Amino acid sequence: MDSLEPQIHGAQPEQSPLFLSIRDKVEFRRGSVMSRDNLLDALVGIGTVVHFAAETGTGQSMYAIRHYTDVNIGGTALLLDIVANERLPIEKFVVASSRAIYGEGKYRCAEHGVVYPRARSTLAMQNGDFEIRCPLCAKPACMEPTDEESPARPASVYGITKLNQEQMILTIGQTLGISAIALRYQNVYGPGQSLSNPYTGILSIFSTRMRNGSDINIFEDGQESRDFVFIDDVVTATVSAIEHESCMVDAFNVGSGVATSVMTVAQTLQMLMGTSVSIAVSGRFRVGDIRHNVADLTRIRGALGYEPTVAFSTGLRQFVSWVKGESIHADRYDRSIRELQAKGLYK
Numbered sequence: 001m002d003s004l005e006p007q008i009h010g011a012q013p014e015q016s017p018l019f020l021s022i023r024d025k026v027e028f029r030r031g032s033v034m035s036r037d038n039l040l041d042a043l044v045g046i047g048t049v050v051h052f053a054a055e056t057g058t059g060q061s062m063y064a065i066r067h068y069t070d071v072n073i074g075g076t077a078l079l080l081d082i083v084a085n086e087r088l089p090i091e092k093f094v095v096a097s098s099r100a101i102y103g104e105g106k107y108r109c110a111e112h113g114v115v116y117p118r119a120r121s122t123l124a125m126q127n128g129d130f131e132i133r134c135p136l137c138a139k140p141a142c143m144e145p146t147d148e149e150s151p152a153r154p155a156s157v158y159g160i161t162k163l164n165q166e167q168m169i170l171t172i173g174q175t176l177g178i179s180a181i182a183l184r185y186q187n188v189y190g191p192g193q194s195l196s197n198p199y200t201g202i203l204s205i206f207s208t209r210m211r212n213g214s215d216i217n218i219f220e221d222g223q224e225s226r227d228f229v230f231i232d233d234v235v236t237a238t239v240s241a242i243e244h245e246s247c248m249v250d251a252f253n254v255g256s257g258v259a260t261s262v263m264t265v266a267q268t269l270q271m272l273m274g275t276s277v278s279i280a281v282s283g284r285f286r287v288g289d290i291r292h293n294v295a296d297l298t299r300i301r302g303a304l305g306y307e308p309t310v311a312f313s314t315g316l317r318q319f320v321s322w323v324k325g326e327s328i329h330a331d332r333y334d335r336s337i338r339e340l341q342a343k344g345l346y347k
Contacts, residue, residue, distance in 0.1 A: 001029040001042040003053075008194045010329070017326070018192050033075030039082055048092040048242055051079065054165065057199030058100065059286045059336070061158035063343040072161035073168075080172045092179040094241045097166040097251060099186050099227070100159035104290050105146035109134035115141060119155040125285050126347055130220045132291050143225075143259065145296035148184070148251055156288035166251060174249045181241040181248060186255035186295050190231030190315060191322035196329045198336040202262065203228075203316075205333055206269050207323050209277070212331040216270075216279045219286060222263035227255040227294045230315035233308045240304040248303070255295030256308045268313070272320040287345045 004013040013019055014030075022028075031038030033053040043049070054072045055061070061068045076095075083090050099105075104117045117132050124130075134141045154160045166182040173180025189203045198205060206216055237254040266279045300306040310318075340346035 001031045001033075001038065001053075003032045004030055005055075007199070008197050010196050033079060034071060036078060036082065039079055040086070043082065043086075043088055043090070045089070047089055048094065049079070049083075049090060050238070050242065051076065051093060051095040051165075051169065054096065054162065056158065057197070058156045058158050058288050059340050059345055060199040061156055061161070062288050062345050063339075065157050068157050068161050072158075073164045076165045076168055080168055083178075084172060084176065090178060092181070092242070093169050093173055094181050094183065094238060095165055095169040097182040097184045098159065098162040099146070099184050099253070099255070099293055099295065100156060100290075101152045101154050101163040101166065101184065102146050102150055102293070103153035103155040103159065104132055105293050106144045106150045106296075107132055107134070107141035108144050109137065109139060109141045111139065112136045114144070116151050116153065117141065118153060119288075120291065122287065122347065125220070128221075128283060130224070130285070130291060143292040143294065145257065145294050146253070147296035148253060148299050155290055158288075170249055170251065177247070179244070179247045179249065181244070182251040183237060183241060184251060184253045184295075185234060186227035186229045186253070186293065188231060188234050189228055190319055192231065195323065195326060196332070198332040202226075202265060203269065203319060206266055207273065207320070208329050209331055209333055210270065210273045210275045211323070211328045213275075213277060214331050214333070215277050216266050217284075217337075218262055218266060218279060218281045219284060219289065220281075220291075221283065222266075222281045223261050224289070225259040225261045225292045225294070227258065228260055228265075228312050228315070229255045229308060230310035230312075230318075233306075233310055236309075237300065237304065237306045240306055244304060250299075250303065252300040252304065252306075253295040253297055254300065254306070255297060256310075256312065257295055257297050258312065259292060259294040260312055268316060269320070272317060273323075285347055286340060287347065
């Protein structure tokens with residue numbers, strides 16, 4: 001079941017190549033998690049619920065607050081309300097959580113050891129200081145892989161809603177004796193992702209701008225980094241969670257375990273796309289963005305046997321090959337930036 005939101009799927013989602021490619025492989029229902037009737041219809045006879053339904057976009061979530069909480073939190077609450085009160089044969093939940101729940105994540109200070117910094121100061125970033133500092137001594141701290149025991153300190157409304165989704169699913173699963181597994185996805189990319197959403201997914205944003213002949217604007221100093229995980233690895237982890245036989249209530253990171261800078265992403269994508277658009281480091285930033293992230297995969301390796309297999313260089317080539325076969329989407333990035341700027345969220 002999917003609402004096929006135009007922001008993600010375009011103006012005619014049921015005519016898109018992606019939708020047409022899966023239409024005959026699934027029993028599809030167009031509907032919303034905010035509709036009790038839609039959910040009841042979709043849940044009849046279902047044993048495992050894989051819950052990916054959510055609005056995404058860190059920046060957009062900081063002003064579309066009611067909408068994000070209504071869909072992400074309210075929709076999940078309605079789903080669980082039905083499961084708790086109706087006679088349904090649900091035996092397992094698998095929910096798409098996010099690394100956004102951690103906020104800045106795990107760091108190490110030379111003097112104080114492991115620390116978990118809070119969101120960066122807007123004033124410091126306006127002065128060009130983008131790096132993470134120890135919350136105890138204010139000296140520079142080094143990123144470490146963030147594990148699942150790290151405290152949840154989301155820096156955006158989106159991150160808050162994903163944490164809430166995860167907490168509700170795990171709590172109700174534990175209460176009802178139902179398996180509940182939260183998968184904290186890192187930055188997922190690959191063939192099939194939305195190329196029309198200007199609010200999330202730097203690979204789709206960059207590639208769409210390149211195909212439209214538009215220059216690339218890189219936030220901060222370009223050295224901010226992300227853990228990019230290819231869609232095939234994400235599917236493998238998700239299937240492992242679905243097929244895990246014993247009852248389990250737990251949360252797991254799903255990533256590549258490797259951090260890649262945004263500048264590296266832009267330069268590599270430019271080379272593979274064969275474009276000469278300029279890449280400019282603006283020094284500007286979005287409120288709510290984090291500096292770095294990379295996943296510690298120890299727990300998921302041990303419990304589900306997950307091992308990422310697609311290196312970023314390989315996955316990016318597959319992504320570019322797919323993009324080149326798609327129609328060129330309208331570039332709505334500049335409009336999204338103007339919206340953020342009008343709300344005081346782009347500095």
